[in-house]
Amino acid sequence: MAAAPAVNKIKNAKLVLLGDVGTGKSSLVLRFVKDQFVEFQESTIGAAFFSQTVVIDDTTVKFDIWDTAGQERYHSLAPMYYRGAAAAIVVYDITLQASFARAKKWVQELQAQGNANTIMALAGNKADLLDARQVEIEEAKKYAEENALFFMETSAKTAANVKDIFTELAKRLIEAQPAPNPSGMILVDRAENRSSNSKCCS
Numbered sequence: 066m067a068a069a070p071a072v073n074k075i076k077n078a079k080l081v082l083l084g085d086v087g088t089g090k091s092s093l094v095l096r097f098v099k100d101q102f103v104e105f106q107e108s109t110i111g112a113a114f115f116s117q118t119v120v121i122d123d124t125t126v127k128f129d130i131w132d133t134a135g136q137e138r139y140h141s142l143a144p145m146y147y148r149g150a151a152a153a154i155v156v157y158d159i160t161l162q163a164s165f166a167r168a169k170k171w172v173q174e175l176q177a178q179g180n181a182n183t184i185m186a187l188a189g190n191k192a193d194l195l196d197a198r199q200v201e202i203e204e205a206k207k208y209a210e211e212n213a214l215f216f217m218e219t220s221a222k223t224a225a226n227v228k229d230i231f232t233e234l235a236k237r238l239i240e241a242q243p244a245p246n247p248s249g250m251i252l253v254d255r256a257e258n259r260s261s262n263s264k265c266c267s
Contacts, residue, residue: 073120073123073124073125074123074124074125075124075125075127076124076125076126076127076238076239077127077129078126078127078128078129078151078152078235078238079128079129079131079149079150079151079152080128080129080130080131080150080151080152080153080154080231080234081130081131081133081146081147081150081152081153081154082094082130082131082132082133082153082154082155082156083133083143083147083153083154083155083156083168083171083175084135084155084156084157084164084167084168084171084188085135085157085158085161085163085164085167085168086108086134086135086136087108087135087158087161087164088135088156088157088158088161088164088168088190088191089156089158089190089191089221090109090132090133090135090154090156090190091109091113091132092190092221092222093154093156093188093190093219093221093227094113094115094130094132095221096221096224096227097117097227097228097231098115098116098117098130100224102221102222102224108134108135108136109132109133109134109135112131112132112133112134112142112146113131113132114129114130114131114132115130115132116128116129116130117130117231119231119232119235121232121235121236121239124239126235126238126239128152128231128234128235131146131147131150133146133147143174144178147175147178147179147183148179148180149180150179150180150183151180151182151183151184151238152183152184152185152186152234152237152238153175153179153183153184153185153186154185154186154187154188154230154234155168155171155172155175155185155186155187155188155214156168156188156190157187157188157189157190157200157205158189158190158191159189159190159191159192159194159198159199159200159218160191160194160197160198160199160200161199161200162199162200165189165199165200165204165205168187169208172185172187172212172214176212182241184234184237184238184241185212185213185214185215186214186215186216186217186230186233186234187205187208187209187214187215187216187217188216188217188218188219188230189202189205189216189217189218189219190218190219190220190221191220191221191222192218192219192220192223192225192226193220193222193223193225202218205218215233215237217229217230217233
């Protein structure tokens with residue numbers, strides 16, 4: 066009699082993308098979800114929703130992805146999307162210093178108002194446009210280290226590091242938050258004095 070197949074653990078994780086208009090948030094999601102790139106992507110209105118999975122060993126992480134609009138007039142809607150997010154990718158355009166400054170403001174907002182356990186990534190997008198670079202990689206790395214973010218430069222156009230950044234987020238979610246709460250979000254209380262109890266149900 067054949068052995069029963071190994072049970073694959075499934076974890077749901079809400080993921081939000083934040084960043085200035087034109088940084089390529091929608092292009093990153095489209096490349097990750099459908100492996101497509103559209104040269105002239107229309108700006109997102111409000112937010113767009115996508116779903117995609119990443120398999121890490123015996124665990125499938127199902128990302129519920131909210132791609133938020135970058136225009137200032139939609140800023141007031143952003144908390145509705147990042148509230149309760151297990152992970153966030155803050156995106157800037159390496160060819161626009163102003164978009165990096167805006168990314169820092171998003172990080173500050175998430176740190177102040179978001180979920181304390183949210184795992185954050187900083188993505189320097191449009192890495193294929195090296196000749197037009199305004200944000201040096203060392204500057205972004207230093208900022209990421211100082212703010213406990215992990216950092217990658219990405220290119221939705223060439224697909225460079227796009228899958229990698231989502232895969233790294235999935236790995237960190239599995240490592241940091243071993244048990245989903247009843248609503249399906251990966252949001253575990255990671256207070257130090259309770260860490261000894263958090264391993265009981267992994």
